[in-house]
Amino acid sequence: MLVFVTSAAQVATINALASMYMDQPTSIGAAFASIKGKVARTAGVMFVTTFAIGLGFIAFIAPGIILALRWALVLPCTVLEGTGGADSRSRSTFLTEDFRGRIFLIVFLYFVLFYLLSVLGVMPLEIGAGIQAARTHSQQLPVWYLALSYLANFGVASLVSPILTIALTLQYFDGRIRKEGYDLQLMMSAATAAAPSA
Numbered sequence: 109m110l111v112f113v114t115s116a117a118q119v120a121t122i123n124a125l126a127s128m129y130m131d132q133p134t135s136i137g138a139a140f141a142s143i144k145g146k147v148a149r150t151a152g153v154m155f156v157t158t159f160a161i162g163l164g165f166i167a168f169i170a171p172g173i174i175l176a177l178r179w180a181l182v183l184p185c186t187v188l189e190g191t192g193g194a195d196s197r198s199r200s201t202f203l204t205e206d207f208r209g210r211i212f213l214i215v216f217l218y219f220v221l222f223y224l225l226s227v228l229g230v231m232p233l234e235i236g237a238g239i240q241a242a243r244t245h246s247q248q249l250p251v252w253y254l255a256l257s258y259l260a261n262f263g264v265a266s267l268v269s270p271i272l273t274i275a276l277t278l279q280y281f282d283g284r285i286r287k288e289g290y291d292l293q294l295m296m297s298a299a300t301a302a303a304p305s306a
Contacts, residue, residue, distance in 0.1 A: 115151040119143040121273045122187045129281055130294065146187060153186045153193045177208040180215070183273070184280035203283035211279060218272040225268060229260035 120139040127134035157179050165172030181200040185191055191199060204211060237253040240246075284290035 111151045111155055112147055115154055116140070116143050116147050117270075118154070118183055118273055119146045119150050119187050121270050122184055122277050125274055125277045126188055129278075149192065150183065150186050153182060153196055156193050157182050157197065173212075176215070177211055178204055180204055180208075180211045180276055181280045181283065184277045188280070203280060203287065207279065207283060211276070214275045214279065215272070218268065218275070221271070222264060222268045225264045226261055229264055230257050233257050233260065 120136075120143050123142040124134050124136075124139035127138070161172055161175045161179065163172075164175045178201045179197050181203050182193075182196045185196040185199040185203070186193075189196075189199065233253055233256050237250055240250055281290065
């Protein structure tokens with residue numbers, strides 16, 4: 109269930125960003141309306157890709173990192189091009205070539221921000237739990253601490269995760285522009301569409 113919810117949020121974010129990138133009007137409602145028919149495929153691609161990367165990390169750390177960098181743009185490829193798992197991974201491998209150092213930096217900064225905000229969010233709770241433990245001489249963590257720490261981590265993930273999706277989607281467009289002249293394709297399409305009305 110979590111995979112489908114995450115996929116729906118990813119699809120909505122990527123579609124909204126694509127609409128903004130192409131100067132088309134968008135809204136939260138329109139972004140979530142655009143996920144119809146895309147969530148199951150995206151969830152499947154995300155699950156298989158994450159599983160394969162996880163196997164790479166289990167085997168050795170280096171293969172996991174290499175696969176993660178090669179397949180970093182799998183979701184934008186899946187959502188915006190309508191490709192399946194193998195084709196999305198192939199497209200991502202092509203679009204990330206020569207840009208994997210930049211992608212590594214994007215992901216690294218994401219994790220730094222995520223853990224920094226997580227520590228800042230949980231630290232007051234730890235202080236409160238420590239004070240309560242000193243007063244009651246109890247070694248067990250209070251229930252309120254566990255509940256609030258989970259809530260704080262969920263809030264941080266909800267705030268920070270879209271930043272990574274946005275950054276990788278922008279990298280997808282940048283890769284297409286540099287490798288395929290995508291901006292020229294858009295300009296030609298716009299000119300072709302405007303020609304009959306002129």
